[in-house]
Amino acid sequence: MLVHDLPTPALVIDGDVLDANLATMAAVRPGAALRPHVKAHKCTALARRQADVGHHTFTCATPREALGMAAAGLGTDLLVANEVVDARRLEALAALDGDVMVTVAIDSTATLDAAARAGLRHCVVDVDVGLPRCGCAPGEAGRLADAARARGLAVRGVMGYEGHLMMVADRAERRERVEAAMALLRAAHDDVGGDVVSAGGTGTFDLHDHTGITELQAGSYALMDTAYGTLGLPFGPALSVVGTVIAVKSGYAVADVGLKALGMDHGNPSIPGAEVWFCSDEHITFSNAAGAGAGALSVGGRVHVLPAHVDPTMALHEIAWVVRGEEVVERWTIDLRGWG
Numbered sequence: 001m002l003v004h005d006l007p008t009p010a011l012v013i014d015g016d017v018l019d020a021n022l023a024t025m026a027a028v029r030p031g032a033a034l035r036p037h038v039k040a041h042k043c044t045a046l047a048r049r050q051a052d053v054g055h056h057t058f059t060c061a062t063p064r065e066a067l068g069m070a071a072a073g074l075g076t077d078l079l080v081a082n083e084v085v086d087a088r089r090l091e092a093l094a095a096l097d098g099d100v101m102v103t104v105a106i107d108s109t110a111t112l113d114a115a116a117r118a119g120l121r122h123c124v125v126d127v128d129v130g131l132p133r134c135g136c137a138p139g140e141a142g143r144l145a146d147a148a149r150a151r152g153l154a155v156r157g158v159m160g161y162e163g164h165l166m167m168v169a170d171r172a173e174r175r176e177r178v179e180a181a182m183a184l185l186r187a188a189h190d191d192v193g194g195d196v197v198s199a200g201g202t203g204t205f206d207l208h209d210h211t212g213i214t215e216l217q218a219g220s221y222a223l224m225d226t227a228y229g230t231l232g233l234p235f236g237p238a239l240s241v242v243g244t245v246i247a248v249k250s251g252y253a254v255a256d257v258g259l260k261a262l263g264m265d266h267g268n269p270s271i272p273g274a275e276v277w278f279c280s281d282e283h284i285t286f287s288n289a290a291g292a293g294a295g296a297l298s299v300g301g302r303v304h305v306l307p308a309h310v311d312p313t314m315a316l317h318e319i320a321w322v323v324r325g326e327e328v329v330e331r332w333t334i335d336l337r338g339w340g
């Protein structure tokens with residue numbers, strides 16, 4: 001099958017670009033120095049590619065992701081880097097914790113209590129390093145670790161996600177602020193103990209040489225998006241949503257890739273060679289179609305729409321098609337979607 005034969009909108013992964021991205025990251029952070037975040041792609045077939053290049057520990061955002069990874073045989077060491085209080089889901093994770101090592105993040109006595117009651121055996125203390133989301137104050141981490149040990153959990157260490165710094169445009173400023181954030185995490189780690197200091201993402205992947213982290217939680221690097229594309233990182237755009245042109249008018253054209261096929265929270269997607277005007281539910285309207293390839297000039301032609309945010313884009317699709325050139329070589333299920 002060729003790209004042109006796919007029913008659209010079609011989520012397409014350029015296999016060559018994906019391979020290059022995985023190799024580039026594995027060279028900088030080999031093996032367990034990277035704990036790839038599966039939230040970015042929600043696809044065990046892609047996680048298997050990450051395992052093929054040497055990463056056997058994974059980060060998950062939801063119990064559903066961890067359960068799916070374990071079911072796919074990719075559960076050597078899974079970190080749910082997120083707070084979970086749902087007893088039923090925590091019990092399902094605890095039931096795995098044996099052959100599969102499952103570690104959950106805790107940042108309060110309530111999240112510790114939920115994990116302990118469900119029978120979880122491993123945790124990390126999640127520390128607030130400046131992103132106003134989850135994480136305890138660095139000065140509280142030690143007490144929480146003591147409380148977790150008193151409840152019978154093994155405390156593996158700390159995590160602290162510096163998500164507020166991923167898109168800091170100036171690299172020197174980004175580095176400086178990452179180092180300050182990680183000083184908070186190190187101080188917490190001194191009080192907590194354990195072997196794990198987990199942090200980072202695609203935007204800070206190469207700024208952790210002196211921060212003391214033991215593993216990086218990057219996810220977007222594998223497929224990339226146009227927001228991360230602005231930072232000049234050494235990862236190429238592997239992901240696009242292929243659309244069919246359904247209308248060509250004077251000065252603009254319309255394809256069938258709308259906001260129901262695209263994560264839009266980072267802004268409009270891009271069409272190389274064209275200017276995207278706007279998206280509506282099932283449509284993308286774009287001008288200057290001459291640069292977007294011959295297909296964009298005629299009804300029935302094809303365009304590649306590059307998403308601004310990879311994670312929510314992946315979560316909107318059931319299938320990803322892997323292509324090499326114009327040939328479709330694999331069909332991957334986005335099998336970690338939903339919440340279960």
Ligand SMILES: Cc1ncc(COP(=O)(O)O)c(C=O)c1O
Nearest residue numbers: 081161200201202217218219220
């Ligand atoms: C806890 C956590 N770690 C790491 C990441 C890094 O992901 P990315 O590589 O996509 O920046 C994220 C993304 O939101 C996250 O929530």
